Amino acid sequence: GENVEQHPSTLSVQEGDSAVIKCTYSDSASNYFPWYKQELGKRPQLIIDIRSNVGEKKDQRIAVTLNKTAKHFSLHITETQPEDSAVYFCAATDSWGKFQFGAGTQVVVTP
Amino acid sequence: NAGVTQTPKFQVLKTGQSMTLQCAQDMNHEYMSWYRQDPGMGLRLIHYSVGAGITDQGEVPNGYNVSRSTTEDFPLRLLSAAPSQTSVYFCASKRSSRGTDTQYFGPGTRLTVL
Numbered sequence: 488g489e490n491v492e493q494h495p496s497t498l499s500v501q502e503g504d505s506a507v508i509k510c511t512y513s514d515s516a517s518n519y520f521p522w523y524k525q526e527l528g529k530r531p532q533l534i535i536d537i538r539s540n541v542g543e544k545k546d547q548r549i550a551v552t553l554n555k556t557a558k559h560f561s562l563h564i565t566e567t568q569p570e571d572s573a574v575y576f577c578a579a580t581d582s583w584g585k586f587q588f589g590a591g592t593q594v595v596v597t598p
Numbered sequence: 599n600a601g602v603t604q605t606p607k608f609q610v611l612k613t614g615q616s617m618t619l620q621c622a623q624d625m626n627h628e629y630m631s632w633y634r635q636d637p638g639m640g641l642r643l644i645h646y647s648v649g650a651g652i653t654d655q656g657e658v659p660n661g662y663n664v665s666r667s668t669t670e671d672f673p674l675r676l677l678s679a680a681p682s683q684t685s686v687y688f689c690a691s692k693r694s695s696r697g698t699d700t701q702y703f704g705p706g707t708r709l710t711v712l
Binding site: 517529531532585586588591 | 705
């Protein structure tokens, strides 16, 4: 089955700097790669996703890049703000539509 | 639309007790899932359903049962609770079993087993 690895597990950045989280996956048939943000005590919320026919997608300060050959994808957050502090999860879907999640990255943005 | 709803928000059980976590969605989604979330381990799939009357096991199914009698509801049953089942449980739904459908989460149930 699919296996997703996520790095780093924690990330501390200064406000205004960029943050990058990387994920690798194992199933070459995976074709959908969402990123979720989870604030403390809340549900995971989709922030951006990318499908396998696209190499990069942007939405304001966040972007995701996908390298299908290398089987890795990354989340980029620019001009970080305190409200970006949260746990971020990457995921990949397998051939049957099941999601496999990474272990999560705790992002702390310090003023 | 209320989206995905879960009850209760919090629950404390004693070892050996049984209970049912409720999940409902009003988006007419065929595909529903249950995950548990433990610190440092991400979200792990317990059971899932691709439509009414069809369920299957995920990564960590032991100690849990599910059924799907309607499109809207997907309850998770703990038959005999154990401390190892202390966790946060999330129900989720998506339109179909297509790999590219977006998945939406409920607010979660925090369960403590003493």
